[in-house]
Amino acid sequence: MQDISTAPSWLAEEELSWVRERVPLVCVDAVPVRLDHLGQIEKVGLLLRALPDETVSRAIVTGRILRGETVREALWRHLTKDLGPDCDPQLPASITPFTVVEYFPDPHRTGFHDPRQHMVSLAYVVPVNGECRPAEDALDFAWLTVEEVTSRAVATEMSQGHDRVIRHALASCRQLP
Amino acid sequence: MQDISTAPSWLAEEELSWVRERVPLVCVDAVPVRLDHLGQIEKVGLLLRALPDETVSRAIVTGRILRGETVREALWRHLTKDLGPDCDPQLPASITPFTVVEYFPDPHRTGFHDPRQHMVSLAYVVPVNGECRPAEDALDFAWLTVEEVTSRAVATEMSQGHDRVIRHALASCRQLP
Amino acid sequence: MQDISTAPSWLAEEELSWVRERVPLVCVDAVPVRLDHLGQIEKVGLLLRALPDETVSRAIVTGRILRGETVREALWRHLTKDLGPDCDPQLPASITPFTVVEYFPDPHRTGFHDPRQHMVSLAYVVPVNGECRPAEDALDFAWLTVEEVTSRAVATEMSQGHDRVIRHALASCRQLP
């Protein structure tokens, strides 16, 4: 049985398709990080997940804001769903995102790309203090150093422009190499 | 033939109603300002407009982001539509909003209120250098001082929490009295 | 014996006076907060301290950045000094302040005032998870609700414009009433 207690309004797949053709969807992107006691990023967390086109790729946490749900509730829901119920995300005091990522079906529009839909995503860096276990459709979860996560090798394992979202996230923390 | 898949798309009123019941809509809020040469706010611009419930109120510029439209294009469209084609808005170099305003049909959820829909709005302070003439459904447009716009008298002329959006905008510029 | 290991360079009082007459000093302001699990501010912490002019007032945490010290090290040092070694401050991932507060000897310059010096202060909201015990020159420390801390009664107990710094801090978290 599906837990609907935190789901203000789920859509059937055909309803969602209908909506996707008419309006941009609003989402949250979360870059999970481990901080030292001074707030500096030690590690960046990445999911290994299967994409709709059946390829596998590394990804940040991302998902829709549901009708009736606040941005903070959506962040909490997606983080604890993707990283497991014990991940202990430290949602920031400010709701202002470090940037707004605009995903378009056309990959050349902004460089951020989603073949299925136009998404406007509020992007946050979220310290995660607890134990992370990949859940749902994620195959794995790994903590990488700043050097690793900005390497060409790891960048090529990401799609949709998530490697660029991460570099923008690091820059917002003045930790872009 | 033109590719219409990424062209901004208008919705019929009944389609919009259907969408509003299923997903949050993503919008932009713009607080028009006049700056002095050092970037300090001299005036805040307010529209006088008729609301759907037939009351009249002062308001900031606000409106939906259409499918296929970037945040910047939506800001430009709503500003030049509401303030007239000669208003000359100075869109900011950063697309990061000063805050995210969440309007709910329930007025007690966040204090920001829209009886018709759940809206997630990216809020910007936008310097406007040109001549402003209220257009479309706006009845008037006026420049107010920071003192006037934060007065109790003007606050009571605003609805949906726009007076609070303005105070948050002024704070983002360190000009909250 | 004094621990000098984290003190890059203290100044004798007469040296500091000499410097104060010549350059602005760079400082950090920290507004301590308690957050709920969604990141919303539940309480704001205020010190009760004696000012140089022998009056008593409520205040946020504030202090100079020393030569050779990073902004993060200064934040950590002042928070653990003023709130006690067990306060467990959660320094933010981003070093970008929510605003820059400019204190001038002239109270009319910016509205932020320090009779002794021109200070440029980087202002942060810092979640504090541990036990707080006022240390050094602080007489007391208290957690107040957002309503209390923005009340006229509490505002009049603050000096230097700290009540206004707090309202700007709340606005950066979209929690200004």
Add this chain to the structure above:
Amino acid sequence: MQDISTAPSWLAEEELSWVRERVPLVCVDAVPVRLDHLGQIEKVGLLLRALPDETVSRAIVTGRILRGETVREALWRHLTKDLGPDCDPQLPASITPFTVVEYFPDPHRTGFHDPRQHMVSLAYVVPVNGECRPAEDALDFAWLTVEEVTSRAVATEMSQGHDRVIRHALASCRQLP
């Protein structure tokens, strides 16, 4: 008689040396940009200047905040001094910097480096609409595209970590390639 206590004050070179050994100096960094009508960065401006060690390098606009001077006044002064009196800088409505750059004599401390001093610099992206003519100690001024300014070739022409400041500036505008 004029009150000189709050008037910006210049220091003799030996006084400045004395101060530099005792406190961090507070500065502004400004990345000049040309924007299109939607606020997107078209060009980034760089000075060609002689450094104290007699090498030549490309640089952003940077300089000290004087005692008695506001951040905005310092930005205006340095921009109109370095880019000429007709450069017409558009100072932003918000005084919050996109990041804080900490320059240390030790090049390994933060990666931002000044052999002469510890500087805490508030960094801004500033649209410049007018004609730019390099002044004072600058040898030249040039507008570069985002691709050029983030190229390895141009990066090697910069010192002190200015290439990294520029990449952080572009990221704050979501324009990091």
